[in-house]
Amino acid sequence: MYNHTYKELITKLQVSQEDVDFFANMPFARPYIDNTSLYQPVPFVSRHDKGDLSDKFFNKAINSHDTIPRALAFMQRPGSLHSPPTDENGIDLSQGAENPFFITFCQIESGVNGYIDTAHGGVLAALFDETLGLCAESYRVFVSEEGGHLLTASLQVSYRSPVRTPSAVIIKTWMRRKEGRKWFLEAQLLDQDGLLKAEAKSLYIGLKSAL
Numbered sequence: 217m218y219n220h221t222y223k224e225l226i227t228k229l230q231v232s233q234e235d236v237d238f239f240a241n242m243p244f245a246r247p248y249i250d251n252t253s254l255y256q257p258v259p260f261v262s263r264h265d266k267g268d269l270s271d272k273f274f275n276k277a278i279n280s281h282d283t284i285p286r287a288l289a290f291m292q293r294p295g296s297l298h299s300p301p302t303d304e305n306g307i308d309l310s311q312g313a314e315n316p317f318f319i320t321f322c323q324i325e326s327g328v329n330g331y332i333d334t335a336h337g338g339v340l341a342a343l344f345d346e347t348l349g350l351c352a353e354s355y356r357v358f359v360s361e362e363g364g365h366l367l368t369a370s371l372q373v374s375y376r377s378p379v380r381t382p383s384a385v386i387i388k389t390w391m392r393r394k395e396g397r398k399w400f401l402e403a404q405l406l407d408q409d410g411l412l413k414a415e416a417k418s419l420y421i422g423l424k425s426a427l
């Protein structure tokens with residue numbers, strides 16, 4: 217049983233200042249942390265222990281010094297883009313790789329290696345799924361203001377180049393379109409030098425009844 221909603225969690229939980237400081241030292245993350253940024257740091261809710269058995273993969277299994285020790289999330293500030301072009305469902309058509317709605321930075325260590333010094337593709341798929349899921353949930357709560365819960369129905373990942381460990385990466389996610397209960401999203405994972413490492417497309421489906 218859940219005794220919280222995503223909106224309650226993202227509103228009440230704190231962003232770790234240690235995580236902000238860690239990524240603020242990295243040139244590729246600094247523009248998002250800058251005071252003039254169009255993005256605001258938001259709690260990476262699945263990294264927090266809510267005292268129940270949810271989110272254990274992200275708040276325990278891959279939350280350690282040799283797996284993913286640091287993760288920091290950002291969302292576009294509400295109203296950062298005035299009257300963007302929208303489709304018939306109100307989806308902001310200006311979103312994309314150059315204008316992602318939700319972003320995470322992750323520090324990846326060798327505890328998630330497949331090949332030597334290389335992150336396992338399954339872990340990268342999990343990072344995509346989580347960031348895309350948070351993007352969809354945040355868009356649902358703060359932009360389209362709909363109720364309900366979203367589950368991953370489909371996730372397609374294209375691996376373009378190995379992700380070395382240890383390293384820091386950025387995952388950019390955005391809404392592509394929405395058809396009734398079906399939410400289509402896209403994402404890119406890039407390294408600190410801005411090189412594209414992997415891409416993803418996902419489908420989240422709004423549940424007919426509560427979880």
Ligand SMILES: CCCCCCCC/C=C\CCCCCCCC(=O)SCCNC(=O)CCNC(=O)[C@H](O)C(C)(C)COP(=O)(O)OP(=O)(O)OC[C@H]1O[C@@H](n2cnc3c(N)ncnc32)[C@H](O)[C@@H]1OP(=O)(O)O
Nearest residue numbers: 218220221222345346349350353367368369370421424427
């Ligand atoms: C109380 C909550 C508190 C929240 C607290 C928040 C804390 C954290 C917050 C936020 C974190 C966010 C991060 C999460 C990220 C990770 C999420 C996961 O890993 S989820 C686990 C893996 N996924 C599953 O286990 C799903 C298993 N599948 C299902 O349960 C069902 O298949 C489901 C619900 C996805 C759909 O079932 P149907 O019965 O509702 O819907 P149908 O009628 O089958 O499909 C609806 C439409 O979608 C299409 N569709 C369904 N599946 C499709 C597929 N795989 N590919 C393409 N189309 C598909 C169908 O063709 C249909 O389309 P047409 O309406 O006819 O146009």
